[in-house]
Amino acid sequence: MLVYILKRMGLALAVAVAVSMVSFMLIRMSGDPAIALAGENASSEEIEHIRTQYGFDRPLIIQYLDWGLKAAGGDLGESPYFHLPVKQILGDRIGVTLTLGACALVFALVISIPMGVLAAIRPNTWWDRTALGIAVVGQAMPSFWFGLILIIIFAVHLRILPVSGSDSWRHYVLPTITLGYYATPAFMRLLRSGMMEVLSSDYIRTARAKGLRWPKVLFKHALRNAVIPVVSLAAVQLGFMLGGSIVVESVFALHGIGYLAWESIGRSDLPVVQAIVLLLSMIYVFLTFLSDILNAVLDPRIRMM
Amino acid sequence: MxxxxxxxxxxxxxxxxxxxxxxxxxxxxxxxxxxxxxxxxxxxxxxxxxxxxxxxxxxxxxxxxxxxxxxxxxxxxxxxxxxxxxxxxxxMAMIFQEPMTSLNPCYTIGNQLEEAFLQHRDVPSREARERAVYLLEKVGITAAASRLNQYPHQLSGGLRQRVMIAMGLMCGPxxxxxxxxxxxxxxxxxxxxxxxxxxxxxxxxxxxxxxxxxxxxxxxxxxxxxxxxxxxxxxxxxxxxxxxxxxxxxxxxxxxxxxxxxxxxxxxxxxxxxxxxxxxxxxxxxxxxxxxxxxxxxxxxxxxxxxxxxxxxxxxxxxxxxxxx
Missing domain, CATH: 3.40.50.300 (P-loop containing nucleotide triphosphate hydrolases)
Known part of the structure; x- marks a missing residue:
């Protein structure tokens, strides 16, 4: 198990370095940072001055190493817009996004696990079809549109929840539903098909032949096996949610890093955009690592790999 | 008879x-x-x-x-x-054809043997463990006590079928x-x-x-x-x-x-x-x-x-x- 964890950790680090490199290059390729910093009416001398002042004239690889080593040490540079350290700006905002992501994931799992299990043990009944219907609608609806619908119903007409902002837990209800609902169909369908496959497997028949009662067969023997692929998917989905929260945070004006990224792109605040891309990809890599470990805990066969 | x-x-x-x-x-x-x-x-x-x-x-x-x-x-x-x-x-116990897939891959064989006993007998789990060791020895598995902590994928097909037989015998059918x-x-x-x-x-x-x-x-x-x-x-x-x-x-x-x-x-x-x-x-x-x-x-x-x-x-x-x- 320890060997497995170390192996996975090494792999995660390698992926993290590669991802940081790619994200750095991509953002540099999307525009000249010196022009962006100097503003629209700057003269070519001013642009050149900024280019040398910020070191944009050095080879790209040197710039990456300079930025990467500082970032590894926790120094993400300074935002030319706020004139504040990027680290501080992100620190103020990341809590909102993580809260939203975690709430949305929990919401999605709480909805989809019971629905997926029920759909699997009662296939082709009205319940299964209802679950399928909810899944199809959830998959097909763009989250910004679903968010607006929720705002119209609950904030404008019923007036029971706030439209936007991030001051209290009530502000998180609609964004959580919007973001979580988007992930629900994938969990539900994966769990349904996994559960159906597991329930028809030989070891479930063995468990029943032992005289075990149905709940024990279902929750001890079937669910543990069926939930393994869901764990992997949950890590990927949570990553998507953090990225996808850019849309949801903008719709609900939640001051998380998604909203910040959107604003910063508009302001050409490259150090902030750069740091957000790095942060999200690191979270993503970490989640994948976490799901690998969790799967190894659930399934002893994985520990051998 | x-x-x-x-x-x-x-x-x-x-x-x-x-x-x-x-x-x-x-x-x-x-x-x-x-x-x-x-x-x-x-x-x-x-x-x-x-x-x-x-x-x-x-x-x-x-x-x-x-x-x-x-x-x-x-x-x-x-x-x-x-x-x-x-x-x-x-x-009444049943032994199946496929020993490779008839055991749950996620649980140790000890767990799966004991649960058959604990389901039908109101005994402490230590007793179920002793019974499992006894029956694993009965079906010709050596080092039975340490086998209890192994997972099905660590056993060969023949051993797994022996485990299945031992599992069938747990309650004395x-x-x-x-x-x-x-x-x-x-x-x-x-x-x-x-x-x-x-x-x-x-x-x-x-x-x-x-x-x-x-x-x-x-x-x-x-x-x-x-x-x-x-x-x-x-x-x-x-x-x-x-x-x-x-x-x-x-x-x-x-x-x-x-x-x-x-x-x-x-x-x-x-x-x-x-x-x-x-x-x-x-x-x-x-x-x-x-x-x-x-x-x-x-x-x-x-x-x-x-x-x-x-x-x-x-x-x-x-x-x-x-x-x-």
């Missing part, structure tokens, strides 16, 4: 898109203490479904009915699921149903597992229903045999009688398929039964073997053929005079 299991008039139907498949039709048999009854027949003849019906573990598309189904003096018909669960794994227990194993391991089953059966004086398509296994293990074809028992009798003097044309056909050293020359073609098994959907009438039978006569198609008693415990489902003379 005390009867462990008595089945009369068992029918199993499977609901398929094409119609209702009459998988088992009017099957009757009984098993005594310490006795081995072998259900023999080719794939799809209904032998496994017969066993699953007795355990009430039929797949969702299946349902059964019977005139009588008595186990250790207890009527199993009309038992609710909770009542049947008390019998399963307790007084009166009847073991073994469904093709050696089909998935190497030939050398097969012999070991069969010898083990036989020895344990004698030691604990259990009834054993051995389901197989392998006549070699039958010859080695069975006291009595019921040959099944297309959902029906076509011949029953003591194993020795069936092997020495097979009556039903189907049984004879099966015997001709076996190469016997000395009798069959190298290069000589083995016997085979022409034609294919009919699918038992819709209105069944007459002898189901008639299309493949060399003794076919018009009567065979006209009427349903009953089992004809030839002696105590010996019967055949055939009306041909050549057979019964």
């Amino acid at each position: 005390k009867k462990v299991l008595e089945i009369e008039g068992l029918f199993v139907d499977l609901d398929l898109p094409a119609g209702t498949l009459q998988a088992v039709q009017n099957v009757s048999f009984s098993v005594d203490q310490g006795e081995t009854l072998s259900l023999v027949g080719e794939s799809g003849c209904g032998k496994s479904l017969t066993a699953l019906a007795v355990m009430n573990l039929l797949p969702q598309s299946g349902r059964f009915r019977a005139e009588k189904m008595e186990f250790m003096g207890q009527n199993l018909l009309g038992l609710k699921e909770s009542g049947m669960a008390k019998v399963r794994g307790n007084r 009166a009847l073991i149903i073994a469904d093709e227990p050696t089909t998935a194993l190497d030939v050398t391991i097969q012999a070991q597992i069969l010898a083990l089953l036989h020895a344990l059966q004698k030691e604990f004086n259990m009834g054993l229903i051995l389901i197989t398509h392998d006549l070699g296994v039958v010859a080695r293990m069975a006291d009595r045999v019921a040959v099944m074809y297309c959902g029906q028992v076509v011949e029953t009798g003591l194993a020795a009688e069936i092997f020495n003097n097979p009556k039903h044309p189907y049984t004879r056909g099966l015997m001709d398929c076996i190469p016997v050293p000395g009798k069959v020359e190298p290069g000589q073609k083995l016997g085979s039964i022409p034609g294919i098994v009919p699918t038992p959907i819709g209105n069944l009438h007459g002898c189901l073997f008639r299309n493949r039978c060399q003794y076919f006569q018009p009567k065979c198609a006209a009427e349903n053929i009953a089992l004809i008693a030839l002696g105590p415990g010996r019967a055949v489902r055939c009306i041909s005079e050549q057979i019964n003379s």
Whole structure:
């Protein structure tokens, strides 16, 4: 198990370095940072001055190493817009996004696990079809549109929840539903098909032949096996949610890093955009690592790999 | 001898898109203490479904009915699921064909063995662990105590089947149903597992229903045999009688398929039964073997053929005079 964890950790680090490199290059390729910093009416001398002042004239690889080593040490540079350290700006905002992501994931799992299990043990009944219907609608609806619908119903007409902002837990209800609902169909369908496959497997028949009662067969023997692929998917989905929260945070004006990224792109605040891309990809890599470990805990066969 | 299991008039139907498949039709048999009854027949003849019906573990598309189904003096018909669960794994255990997939990959074999015991006995888990170690040693597994912490994927197929047997024995059953227990194993391991089953059966004086398509296994293990074809028992009798003097044309056909050293020359073609098994959907009438039978006569198609008693415990489902003379 320890060997497995170390192996996975090494792999995660390698992926993290590669991802940081790619994200750095991509953002540099999307525009000249010196022009962006100097503003629209700057003269070519001013642009050149900024280019040398910020070191944009050095080879790209040197710039990456300079930025990467500082970032590894926790120094993400300074935002030319706020004139504040990027680290501080992100620190103020990341809590909102993580809260939203975690709430949305929990919401999605709480909805989809019971629905997926029920759909699997009662296939082709009205319940299964209802679950399928909810899944199809959830998959097909763009989250910004679903968010607006929720705002119209609950904030404008019923007036029971706030439209936007991030001051209290009530502000998180609609964004959580919007973001979580988007992930629900994938969990539900994966769990349904996994559960159906597991329930028809030989070891479930063995468990029943032992005289075990149905709940024990279902929750001890079937669910543990069926939930393994869901764990992997949950890590990927949570990553998507953090990225996808850019849309949801903008719709609900939640001051998380998604909203910040959107604003910063508009302001050409490259150090902030750069740091957000790095942060999200690191979270993503970490989640994948976490799901690998969790799967190894659930399934002893994985520990051998 | 005390009867462990008595089945009369068992029918199993499977609901398929094409119609209702009459998988088992009017099957009757009984098993005594310490006795081995072998259900023999080719794939799809209904032998496994017969066993699953007795355990009430039929797949969702299946349902059964019977005139009588008595186990250790207890009527199993009309038992609710909770009542049947008390019998399963307790007084009646089942061993399956596929040891590679019959154990849950996520739990240690100790966990899976103990849970069978703890389900039916109100004992501390330490006692269940001791019982598991005792039975693993009984089924010939060395270092039993440390094996309890291993996972199924760490064991070979033969070892897993031994674990399955130990699991069946946890509660000291009166009847073991073994469904093709050696089909998935190497030939050398097969012999070991069969010898083990036989020895344990004698030691604990259990009834054993051995389901197989392998006549070699039958010859080695069975006291009595019921040959099944297309959902029906076509011949029953003591194993020795069936092997020495097979009556039903189907049984004879099966015997001709076996190469016997000395009798069959190298290069000589083995016997085979022409034609294919009919699918038992819709209105069944007459002898189901008639299309493949060399003794076919018009009567065979006209009427349903009953089992004809030839002696105590010996019967055949055939009306041909050549057979019964």
